[in-house]
Amino acid sequence: MTELIEKQEEILEQLWISKNEKNKNSVTYEVLGVSKHSEEISSLQKEGLINLDDEKVWLTEEGDRKGEKVVRRHRLAERLLVDVIDVSGKEIHDTACKLEHYLKEGIEDKVCTLLGHPKTCPHGNKIPPGACCNVDVKVGDKYVVPLSSLKFGQKGKIVFISGISDKNLQSLASMGILPGAKIVVKQTFPSYLFGIGNSEFAVDKTVADAVYVRIEKD
Amino acid sequence: MHNKIKVLLVGNPNVGKSALFNALTGKYVAVSNYPGTTVEFTQGEVQYKGNSIEIIDTPGMYSMLPISEEEKVARNLILQGNPDWIVNVVDAKNLERMLPLTFQLIETGIPVILVLNMMDEAKRMGLEIDCEKLSQILGLPVIKTVSIKKIGVKDILNLIINAPYTYKPNSIKYDNEIEQEIEKLINFIKGDYKISKRLLSILLLQKDEEISDLVKVNENEDIIDVANTSRRKLEEVFRVSLDYMIALKRQLVAGEIVQKIFKKVAKEKESKVVSFISAITIHRIWxxxxxxxxxxxxxxxxxxxxxxxxxxxxxxxxxxxxxxxxxxxxxxxxxxxxxxxxxxxxxxxxxxxxxxxxxxxxxxxxxxxxxxxxxxxxxxxxxxxxxxxxxxxxxxxxxxxxxxxxxxxxxxxxxxxxxxxxxxxxxxxxxxxxxxxxxxxxxxxxxxxxxxxxxxxxxxxxxxxxxxxxxxxxxxxxxxxxxxxxxxxxxxxIPPVRIPxxxxxxxxxxxxxxxxxxxxxxxxxxxxxxxxxxxxxxxxxxxxxxxxxxxxxxxxxxxxxxxxxxxxxxxxxxxxxxxxxxxxxxxxxxxxxxxxxxxxxxxxxxxxxxxxxxxxxxxxxxxxxxxxxxxxxxxxxxxxxxxxxxxxxxx
Structure with missing residues (x-):
């Protein structure tokens, strides 16, 4: 199968959302902003991803699967931008639109794992699960999540720290709160309490949100 | 008559520095279980086998790049105090977390003695440390102590009066790119300082203001620009802050060393009462x-x-x-x-x-x-x-x-x-x-x-x-x-609960x-x-x-x-x-x-x-x-x- 160009992916995305989240199976050319005879439409049709008539377009079964992937990538991209890279506002959507096209299969699942298999995008829309999500649930593979989302007794290794100032980063580092450090969560209220080695540290939510941990199962 | 020997006690907060100070000098200084209650330093003197030894207890510090006021006080004592010895006190059971400071103290070029304190607590937790091996790896004298019981304290004094210091401490090697920039700066520094040019260079790279002011006096003004260019260059290569890179490296080496020298032995039973108090005093409800x-x-x-x-x-x-x-x-x-x-x-x-x-x-x-x-x-x-x-x-x-x-x-x-x-x-x-x-x-x-x-x-x-x-x-x-x-x-x-x-x-x-x-x-x-x-x-x-x-x-x-x-x-x-x-x-x-x-x-x-x-x-x-x-x-x-x-x- 040929690589879909960006515009085609956008159309698939729009059709998938319309069908699966708005209960509208077909979308008119006008809404899509393309003409029936445009290159995108005809090549989508040629690949068997869409069916069409004179006014509107709808997804084939394969098109639906493909569309789901595109939506998944877009929403994962948004999560990545918000959670890890710390982007906000309009930037999220615009950058995610570009980024989604680079998250090919394989990379997409790695991003999903890094983010801890999130269920929703920052806007609250559902992220369609990928293969990695199901595997993880069964095998109990690695997750990377902020310390703040760990539960009592969970163990992990710090992977990275982001979202706090360099000065604060440095003070955490000098106390031994650094990537590579193994932690175990001892309390999550009123603040976060965790152990590193034979020491215990208390941090607030801001710090707990900034410290990303790969969960380790016993 | 010997000259007075000047000794600094340096270490993280809550490792028993003050207790060691008491044990060494017999004088009292606040032994507190909370970082931040001693912002000033304490000075005492001890006569030992005909030697007059001046001992200074510094506030707790985590690194040579000071963040808090206490750390500034402590670092200034190292930089300006002209110490003959640095006694680096560490909590033996948390050695891995404390070695990064030891590396930095080694970098000062001042003779360092590593004191593994709270050996009793470490033992209770089932940790045994191969001191000779640690001494060999670091190139430092290593002494085990339990300062509140005055165990091992005489060993420190004996070592101090039996100078000269024959150890050759091993400085940590950073990534090649960083080493190159350090080298460049070392060659740039012409003046005479109380701490090594290597540490000065590292701190200059880390944009330390006090150090910048210090070298500005004696050095070519360009040195600050050179350091800043180097820093920018390195941060471009590593894509993270240089301080972070350096901290990571130190922690990594600390982890490797600890692997080699820790022996786990059977854990003694922890006092149930103490661990109960430890837990309940921070319980979410109780x-x-x-x-x-x-x-x-x-x-x-x-x-x-x-x-x-x-x-x-x-x-x-x-x-x-x-x-x-x-x-x-x-x-x-x-x-x-x-x-x-x-x-x-x-x-x-x-x-x-x-x-x-x-x-x-x-x-x-x-x-x-x-x-x-x-x-x-x-x-x-x-x-x-x-x-x-x-x-x-x-x-x-x-x-x-x-x-x-x-x-x-x-x-x-x-x-x-x-x-x-x-x-x-x-x-x-x-x-x-x-x-x-x-x-x-x-x-x-x-x-x-x-x-x-x-x-x-x-x-x-x-x-x-x-x-x-x-x-x-x-x-x-x-x-x-x-x-x-x-x-x-x-x-x-959060330190462990201790019975006062x-x-x-x-x-x-x-x-x-x-x-x-x-x-x-x-x-x-x-x-x-x-x-x-x-x-x-x-x-x-x-x-x-x-x-x-x-x-x-x-x-x-x-x-x-x-x-x-x-x-x-x-x-x-x-x-x-x-x-x-x-x-x-x-x-x-x-x-x-x-x-x-x-x-x-x-x-x-x-x-x-x-x-x-x-x-x-x-x-x-x-x-x-x-x-x-x-x-x-x-x-x-x-x-x-x-x-x-x-x-x-x-x-």
């Missing part, structure tokens, strides 16, 4: 009732009722009045003819009758009981637990859990507490904490007297507490928005009392002298009239002006005055409440004002004093309106 009980029994029962009630009564009536004062009064009445001198010494406002009496009979027992209480909190490791429990609440008023230290200490002495605010992370926190200390945190003397005065009616006491708590949070809440500054984060190490040692508690309380009295007693005497001068010249009565005039609008009697005038010297002096007047039955309950609230809020004592100016600057100091005065008067007026005019009740 932590709070315990916090309440600690404050209730510690502050209210022990300091308030026992210290300010029982002890004050006993000392004041039995010792001071019956025994000391009656004898002295007779002696002076008969021996001295001059009325003015009698007045100066023994009349109503005399140095002995007022100054000494307040200081010794009223303030001393209260402050002593408070410092006993605080020392127990400190040594048991409860303070950081308190910080953990209260962080969420304190965030609402623009502070973090860390602020519990100065704020709780404020219940002992606001002046001391104002000094300790410098351990807070940001300027905003320091300002807010200073305001709250000036306004709504009564010091122990004041608290004790207020509790004693108001204890006649539990309603009065409850209202007084309620109003103060309310003001504390309202003012804190608004300060959060009005005082600009960066947002702050909270992180603190009685001897430590007593000596620590004693040293604090000495500090307190050096500051307080002269002020009390000066106050008496000033009042005496004021009285014989008539200024005192004039001032009373001036102060009493606005007070009548708040429904307060003429005598209350005295309390405010005294309170200007020290709040506790004023409070003690209130106590005296109250015993004479001058006030009704309404007046008593209004006066108590106003006096608690009122202008800080001169010492605290001076401390505020010293710590926060003249402008801020005056602003805070003005704010506090106006706020106090307005609150008094408002209370008067509510109680006397609007509600028209008598409490």
């Amino acid at each position: 932590g709070y009732p315990i916090l309440f009980l600690v404050l209730y029994f510690g502050l209210y029962k022990f300091v308030g009722q026992f210290g300010a009630g029982t002890l004050v009564d006993f000392i004041e009536t039995n010792i001071f009045e019956e025994w000391l004062l009656s004898g002295l009064t007779n002696l002076i009445e008969e021996g001295i003819k001059n009325d003015n001198i009698k007045e100066l010494l023994i009349r109503d406002y005399g140095v002995i009758t007022l100054g000494l009496k307040y200081a010794i009979a009223i303030i001393l027992p209260i402050v002593t009981t408070f410092f006993l209480f605080f020392s127990i909190l400190e040594d048991s490791g409860y303070l950081p637990r308190l910080a953990f429990l209260l962080d969420r609440v304190f965030k609402k008023i623009g502070l973090t859990g860390k602020a519990v230290i100065p704020l709780v200490l404020g219940f002992g002495c606001d002046t001391m507490a104002t000094m300790v605010t410098r351990t807070l992370n940001t300027k905003k926190e320091r300002v807010i904490a200073t305001i709250l200390l000036s306004l709504a945190v009564p010091c122990s003397a004041q608290l004790g007297v207020m509790l004693a005065v108001l204890s006649t009616s539990s309603t009065l006491l409850a209202i007084w507490v309620f109003i103060l708590v309310l003001i504390f949070f309202i003012v804190g809440y608004f300060s959060k928005y009005f005082i600009r500054g960066e947002k702050t984060i909270f992180f603190v190490e 040692k009685l001897s430590n508690i007593i000596i620590k309380t004693y040293t604090r009392l000495v500090w307190y009295f050096k500051e307080v007693l002269p002020l009390f005497i000066y106050a008496s002298l000033l009042i005496w001068v004021g009285r014989i010249t008539g200024i005192f009565d004039l001032l009373l009239k001036i102060i009493a005039y606005p007070l009548q609008f708040i429904g307060l009697p003429y005598e209350s002006a005295k309390v405010f005038l005294f309170g200007f010297f020290r709040r506790d002096y004023g409070a003690a005055g209130l106590y005296d007047l109250h015993k004479q039955g001058v006030f009704n309950n309404n007046q008593l409440l209004i006066l108590s609230v106003m006096l608690t809020l009122f202008l800080p004592c001169i010492a605290q004002f001076i401390m505020t100016v010293k710590e926060r600057g003249l402008k801020m100091g005056i602003s805070i004093a003005l704010f506090v005065t106006v706020f106090s008067i307005l609150t008094g007026y408002l209370l008067h309106l509510i109680i006397n005019v609007f509600l028209g009740i008598s409490l």
Whole structure:
């Protein structure tokens, strides 16, 4: 199968959302902003991803699967931008639109794992699960999540720290709160309490949100 | 005769430096279980086998790139103090976390001895350390100690006097790219410094301002630019901050070393009681009732009722009045003819009758009981637990859990507490904490007297507490928005619960009392002298009239002006005055409440004002004093309106 160009992916995305989240199976050319005879439409049709008539377009079964992937990538991209890279506002959507096209299969699942298999995008829309999500649930593979989302007794290794100032980063580092450090969560209220080695540290939510941990199962 | 050997004790907070200092010198220094209670350093001397050794205990530091005020003090002692030796004290059971500082101390080029302290605790946890191997890897002498039991202490002294230092410490190697830039800077440095060019270069790369200023004097000015270019270059390569890269590398090497030298042996059973206390004092639910009980029994029962009630009564009536004062009064009445001198010494406002009496009979027992209480909190490791429990609440008023230290200490002495605010992370926190200390945190003397005065009616006491708590949070809440500054984060190490040692508690309380009295007693005497001068010249009565005039609008009697005038010297002096007047039955309950609230809020004592100016600057100091005065008067007026005019009740 040929690589879909960006515009085609956008159309698939729009059709998938319309069908699966708005209960509208077909979308008119006008809404899509393309003409029936445009290159995108005809090549989508040629690949068997869409069916069409004179006014509107709808997804084939394969098109639906493909569309789901595109939506998944877009929403994962948004999560990545918000959670890890710390982007906000309009930037999220615009950058995610570009980024989604680079998250090919394989990379997409790695991003999903890094983010801890999130269920929703920052806007609250559902992220369609990928293969990695199901595997993880069964095998109990690695997750990377902020310390703040760990539960009592969970163990992990710090992977990275982001979202706090360099000065604060440095003070955490000098106390031994650094990537590579193994932690175990001892309390999550009123603040976060965790152990590193034979020491215990208390941090607030801001710090707990900034410290990303790969969960380790016993 | 040998020259004096100068030794610095350096290490993370809470590793037993101070205990080691005590063991080495036999002198006392506060052994605390909370980072941030010692901002100054302590110096002692020991004679050992004909050598004179000067030992300096530095505040806890985590790295050579200082962040907190304590770390700055510690680093300056290393950079400027000309030490012959650095004794790097580490907590043996947390060696991995502490080695990064050891690496940095090695980088200074000053001879380092690594002291693995708290070996008993490590052993209990089932850790054995291969000292010889560690010594070999680091190229340092390594000594095991249990400093509170003085085990291994002589080994350190023996090593120090048996110089020369024949060890060749192994410096850590960073990534090649970093090493190249370090090399470049080393070649650039021409001057002579007390620490190695390597460490200077690393700190220059890390953009350390003090070091930049230091080298600017002797070096080609370009050096700063060269360092900055190098830093930018490296950060482009690694895509993270250089400090972070370096910290990571140090931690990585520490981890590798620890792998090689740790042997796990069977764990001894942890004391069930201690681990239970450790857990329950920070429990999400039980932590709070315990916090309440600690404050209730510690502050209210022990300091308030026992210290300010029982002890004050006993000392004041039995010792001071019956025994000391009656004898002295007779002696002076008969021996001295001059009325003015009698007045100066023994009349109503005399140095002995007022100054000494307040200081010794009223303030001393209260402050002593408070410092006993605080020392127990400190040594048991409860303070950081308190910080953990209260962080969420304190965030609402623009502070973090860390602020519990100065704020709780404020219940002992606001002046001391104002000094300790410098351990807070940001300027905003320091300002807010200073305001709250000036306004709504009564010091122990004041608290004790207020509790004693108001204890006649539990309603009065409850209202007084309620109003103060309310003001504390309202003012804190608004300060959060009005005082600009960066947002702050909270992180603190929670040490294990330790059973305080009685001897430590007593000596620590004693040293604090000495500090307190050096500051307080002269002020009390000066106050008496000033009042005496004021009285014989008539200024005192004039001032009373001036102060009493606005007070009548708040429904307060003429005598209350005295309390405010005294309170200007020290709040506790004023409070003690209130106590005296109250015993004479001058006030009704309404007046008593209004006066108590106003006096608690009122202008800080001169010492605290001076401390505020010293710590926060003249402008801020005056602003805070003005704010506090106006706020106090307005609150008094408002209370008067509510109680006397609007509600028209008598409490």
